[in-house]
Amino acid sequence: MASVTSYNNDKVVTGEVEYPASDPASGAFFQPDYKKNEDLKLMLDGSKDSLKLEAMKRIIGMIAKGRDASDLFPAVVKNVVSKNIEVKKLVYVYLVRYAEEQQDLALLSISTFQRALKDPNQLIRASALRVLSSIRVTMIVPIVMLAIRDSASDMSPYVRKTAAHAIPKLYSLDPEQKEELVAIIDKLLSDKAPLVVGSAAMAFSEVCGDRVSLIHRSYRKLCSLLADVDEWGQLALLNVLTVYAKTCFPDPNEENYSSDDSADKPFYDSDSSGGGAGAGGRSGASPSVEPDLRLLLRAARPLLQSRNAGVVMAVAQLMYHCAPAQELPPVAKAMIRLLRAPIEVQSVVLNSIAALTVTRRSLFEPFLKSFFVRNSDPTHIKLLKLEILTNLATEASAPVVLREYQTYVSSSDKAFAGATIQAIGRLAVAIHTETETCLNGLLHLLSSKDEWVVCEAVVVVKRVVGGGASSARAAVSRAAKLLRSDRLAANARAAAVWLVAEHGAKHPRAAAVLAHMAANFADQDELVKLQLLSLAVKLSITQPDTVAMCRYVLSLARYDASYDVRDRARLLRRFVDPSHGSLLQQYAASIFCPDKPKPTIESSFKDRQQYTVGSLSQYIGIAAAGYRPLPAAPRAPLAADLREPDPQPAPTHDEHQKNKKFYSEPESDGSGSSSSASSSGSEDSSDDEESNQEDKKQEKPTETNNYRSSNSGTSDSETDSESDSSSDRQTDSASESDDEEKSTGKESKVEPSTQKPNEKSNLELLLELDEVASSLPTMTPTCGGFLSPPNATTQAIGDDDITPVGPSLVPTSTVELLSRVVCSGLGARRRWSRAPHLFSHKMCSLEIIFTNYNSTEVNNIRINKKVPVSITPPVGELVRAVTMTTARWDSEHRRLRGMTECDKKTVKLNDEAAICKRVFETVNVAAITTSGELLRFAGRMMSSQELVLVSVRQEDEASIVTANCGNMAIASLLANEVANALKS
């Protein structure tokens, strides 16, 4: 970057910059905004740090205010190399903000970060990774991937933490990297530093929250680290562990759980023991808690004392969903403590409590007084408290609660007063001993001077009385009195008339009410008129002497202005007028005065229980985007041995080879009938993986397999994304190899990941070119447009003398796909057959061999439980052998020089045949020249049809492997693999 500074020195720009604004000619023409940016540009181009800093501060100010500063991008990005740390930081801020909009220019800065990634100062390494991964430019995905992988094994835990943070960023940029990222998350989760673990848990839940199998191994360690993680990490970790505990441990309440309302909990099967034991009637024996679950609960409990409300809530969530019911009181206590926190916290906590009190009333009963409402509370808090008070009220506490309600009713906050009246109504229905008191109170409210209160009260009374409470008569006479006084608003009056009609049909006062109302029928509201009509008809049935009055009302209604009223009158007339057949009159009583069921008034928080306690979804009452419900608890615990920490580290490649031999022995016995099933699965995990990652991938399925088999049937619903999908019936023919179709369409995404840090010669070389824009395209071979590499011309040259040939060598070694342990004696092995695929030339064939290790015969093999397997082709299998003339090879080779070439030094082998054999084993290429100084091989990528040229040059000390391919990532991968193959 020295060139930039020298360039600036030439210009010698100092403080006395002439602002273009002073130029009247341009000033009249350009926007004032534009002029300002122009002067910022000059300041940034200058050599003085203080000026640059000033300019950057102003630019940050613009960003902060939301103004567009994107036109300054080139000027700002140059300063990414600034020595001044504050300027640098501000440039980073700018870069992250605008990189997405100026992708090409953003690439200029990448090499700086790459260099900084190797800085001895851990803070600089970390911040470089942080900024690099925050730049949302798809082109740099491979670079970020590489950086994350390196940093994940950095010495400094701080850098590893940053790597964990970078994982979700890369995932959101390119979800296809998932598999590789999951492997890194797996590694970070088993990190020993508490600093790292919290962030790893965060990354886990962002990227692959459903893969609980990753947690098994580090579960116990995570539990013990929980206390040492920082509070935000605790939050993330608790969420992860809650999901884990829910998935792996049976519900400790399952056996002897008795909720206040067990019918409301669909996922607690209450068939085992009668749920009707009643509240507090828990059996004395404490439910058995899995030792591993106990470990978690014990680790989480102290966190209830955290100062961070979020952590407390996360613990509450864990305890509520996973702990035995008798351990919950401390949780309630801690939640009560949060009520002293700021209003926003209160609101969320009260919301959760409101949902909890619907079923677990006893939990919060001792804290009834903490929910008393103060005048100074905001309305939504008042309403929440009211809801909780109503849920909590029992026969014992109802008098206290009602006394409070009395105060609330006269609150000046109308919404709150109204809600209180509703709450009194609910109380009246829920607590039978208090029905009388409540109703009296409500009726008392009917004579309140505040019209609004009266309206609300009538409506509630109407609801409470609904099915005929004993005090209906009192209600009716009160309502009748009110109606006579003519003080009610229209809808209240309608409700009062309804009340009289519904319950006072036999009441002597009712006729008087009707007479009074009929006197000024014309002045009544439409709603009231309709109610009056039904009152009149009902009375005519129960008190036959009022029929005349009923006719009068009906005839008044007949000439009403509203057609609704006229219609209703016409309808009802049939019941009163004797001239029209007696059939209607016969049934009039059962039509107008039936027995109605009592209405139930429920808490509006009832449906919020289905959401996880303390989640956003619970607060807003609907499932938020990205909300994952907790899984249902399994019936039986998962085998604890999954959680035993690994005795030895992951097996190396050599061990793996040995395993292979060991396992292939039984196959040669030929003991059972080996059959093959053709599984045309759509493989999700077609991300190509480097070979050394394969070991890990091999383990993981087995781990998951154990979990599946011990848990068969219960958790079929959640499937790992890598599971095969379907199978055909078993075929009789013994070992017929069918093809597994394998989409290689994505193969161009192969990362230059196999490169070890010190060997990324080409890629790095490329990224060092930072100021010459013309070299930019070379970085991005996979994207189209002007950025596409020159290899586009290779197609045009013509493929006439490049002909595909069969594989030079078909590897015979097979890899275990399914352990025979998993599928009760049936094993499967796989092999890359290198045969051309029937369906498409873009697919490669996979041979799967099923072997029966049992002594008995196996019939009718099918997939009824899903076992995740991972099949990732090594890059060498994505190539098809082609042949061409040596001259053509040379000309193609020249075309693919430069950045599409990758060299690798390896040990010298003298036997050319041996070299060829090893090359063939690794890559499916054809030999062009098999002797001499330079051994040439050629192939073609299956998906992109790009040429792949591999050559081995013998030198004095060593041999050099060169791979050329339009996709430079493939080239570097191939060179690596071939070099490794020659070494071994």
Next chain:
Amino acid sequence: MIHSLFIINPSGDVFLEKHWRSVIPRSVCDYYLEAQRASPNDVPPVLAAPHHYLISIQRGGVALVAVSKQEVAPLFVIEFLHRVVDTFQDYFSDCTETIIKENYVVVYELLDEMLDNGFPLATESNILKELIKPPNILRTIANTVTGKSNVSSILPSGQLSNVPWRRSGVKYANNEAYFDVVEEVDAIIDKSGVTVSAEIQGYIDCCIKLSGMPDLTLTFVNPRLFDDVSFHPCVRFKRWESERILSFIPPDGNFRLMSYHIGSQSVVAIPIYVRHNLTLRSNGDQGRLDLTVGPKQTMGRTLENVALEICMPKCVLNCSLTANQGKYSYDPVSKVLLWDIGKIELPKLPNIRGSVSVAAGADTSGANPSINVHFTIPQLAVSGLRVSRLDMFGAKYKPFKGVKYITKAGKFHVRM
């Protein structure tokens, strides 16, 4: 996770925005502003917009609105936003619109350091202050002269150690440790003077300026009093559980060591009483108000900074009162009567009486205002809590130690 943060001033302008992921247009704040316009003091902290979720807090006259695109624990966001405001207050001694605007560069650097991709990175004040020096005049001058900057280039060692809350290399000439035991009484007293509910919310705030790595233990005379406690992360929970001793390595400077709650189960002494009599419409448009305040169960201490705040019913137009002590003011717009009494010296009881004018024809029934009472009692912890001793290990010097007790009114309501 938090995608973006907007800071909004009372007039509804977004004056600062920061995005940790892709840019979210500020128009998303309209949902918040709409809710705020509907009811200014009653905005739910979580709002659901069609594609985003807005989680907001209001402090110091500004609103911080965090935007998330997916499910996130609301308390996590709220807690973080409060931590942001705390940090601003720590850095700039206040958090208002003008101060944020003046320091937007530091604010931006802080926000960048505190959150990475929407997940908190460093929130401990001790660590942040090592990464980004708080601005002050002296440093600004020094930086201009020497060309140094406010931004550190090395990782604070605390970040990696087991005590991430404490910065390293602390050195003081005078080593001091001060503890303030503050108790707030929350109570609701009903019309007839009966205590409906009473709780004590206490906290221990520390100002600790000790060199090196001191290890402190604080013991109480009567630790059984606590109903429920929460601690700063520095407190060793194991020792609290087994011995009821606070053992900790303190952060440097001011921090809240613990807060506790003494709940409704235990009896709480109410140190003040208010005798009140409000009749609206005794004769014509005039009502009468008569208030007397007196101490009760104060254990011999005096009540100070006593003030009464009454939110009058809407029908009250004005008040003409005479107080035998202190000053009163009535705001006819917000209908708030404020009576600032000051210290209550015993035999004389403060009293205020006079007439209130009521709007003619207004409905006066059912109006029941409540009195918010404020007071402080120095040198008393109303729960009876006492610190027994403070011991220090791990350092050679003898520090100066001090404990101060104070009782305040929290949410103290008297219903009329």
